Amino acid sequence: xxxxxxxxxxxxxxxxxxxxxxxxxxxxxxxxxxxxxxxxxxxxxxxxxxxxxxxxxxxxxxxxxxxxxxxxxxxxxxxxxxxxxxxxxxxxxxxxxxxxxxxxxxxxxxxxxx
Amino acid sequence: xxxxxxxxxxxxxxxxxxxxxxxxxxxxxxxxxxxxxxxxxxxxxxxxxxxxxxxxxxxxxxxxxxxxxxxxxxxxxxxxxxxxxxxxxxxxxxxxxxxxxxxxxxxxx
Numbered sequence: 323x324x325x326x327x328x329x330x331x332x333x334x335x336x337x338x339x340x341x342x343x344x345x346x347x348x349x350x351x352x353x354x355x356x357x358x359x360x361x362x363x364x365x366x367x368x369x370x371x372x373x374x375x376x377x378x379x380x381x382x383x384x385x386x387x388x389x390x391x392x393x394x395x396x397x398x399x400x401x402x403x404x405x406x407x408x409x410x411x412x413x414x415x416x417x418x419x420x421x422x423x424x425x426x427x428x429x430x431x432x433x434x435x436x
Numbered sequence: 437x438x439x440x441x442x443x444x445x446x447x448x449x450x451x452x453x454x455x456x457x458x459x460x461x462x463x464x465x466x467x468x469x470x471x472x473x474x475x476x477x478x479x480x481x482x483x484x485x486x487x488x489x490x491x492x493x494x495x496x497x498x499x500x501x502x503x504x505x506x507x508x509x510x511x512x513x514x515x516x517x518x519x520x521x522x523x524x525x526x527x528x529x530x531x532x533x534x535x536x537x538x539x540x541x542x543x544x545x
Contacts, residue, residue, distance in 0.1 A: 355532060365522065367532040378530045411477060415533075422467040422526050424484040425533060430477055 324349065326416050326428035327396075334434045335404045343399040343431045347416030354397045355425060356389060359411040371397055404435045438463045438527050442536035449513050449543045457508040457539050459523035466526065468499050468506050469533065473520040482508070482521075513543045 327346040335341050347354050356368040370378040371391040382389070386404075391397040401408055411432050415425040439462040449455055459468070467486040471479045483490050483497040485506065490497055494513075499506040510517055520540050524533040 357533070364537045365524075365533075365535040367534070370530050370532055378528070378532060381532070413479060417531075422486070422531050424467075424469065424481070426481055427471070427479040430479070432477065 326351075326414055326426055328412075328414050328428035328431050330431060331429060332432050332434070334436065336436050337405055338403050341401040341404050341408070341433055343401075343412050343414075343433070344396040345399070345414030345416075345428060346396040347414075348426055351416035351418050351426075353417045353419060353423075354391050355415040355417070356397075356399050357413045357415065359413065359430075361410070365413065368399070401433075404433075406435045409433055409435045438465070438525060438534050440523060440525060440534055440536040442521075442523060442539050444539065445537070446540045447542070449541065451513060451515060451543055451545050453513050453543075454509070454511045455513060455541070457510070457521050457541075459506045459508070459536055461504050461506075461523075461525050464504070465501065469524050470497055470506070470508050471522045471524065472517075473522065473538070475519055479522075510541075513541075515543045515545055517541060518543050 354371045357365045359365045367381040369389045386402045388400045411430045413430045414428045417423040417425045441460045443458045470482040485497045485499045487501045494511045496509045520538040522538045524535045527534045
């Protein structure tokens, strides 16, 4: 069984550009979480989605960041007008259901903003 | 919110040695996960352990939920065990994970 897939694995953007990060959950999983790991910081929750619904976005910065999980296709984390402080590793996790179920993580996307 | 503390922050071992990594949490939880972040940055699931003890090869974990801690045991360590070990607990109605700051393990040949 394929695990959680993320692409691209590495992404380089110049300040002001847009970054799009994709996440395909494990087969049979319909719940997706996004986390960010900033340099010298731990992993922090950003957003939790189910198909076509944002359930909890309490960890998302108020501006420039958005996420979606359409009925068909991968979940997408979008960062508009990137700044150097957005440079980080972005991880997606999926679980079979909501609640206290095991979350499985993808390999991450490492975003570098020049 | 819930606080997750891991200790020690850094650990250096000689290959073949055993070690115990600790995770304390400030509130009751209904599950706990241990992860290994390898030198390439990937997060590997080690254990999903709400309570009790589980073993997987040279690794085992014990969670004592009533006393709010979990332990990860590594026996006969190998250089490939190097990396950062995180514990994480779900918080809130949507079970988003709160991570500890991690324990950096270096196993020397």
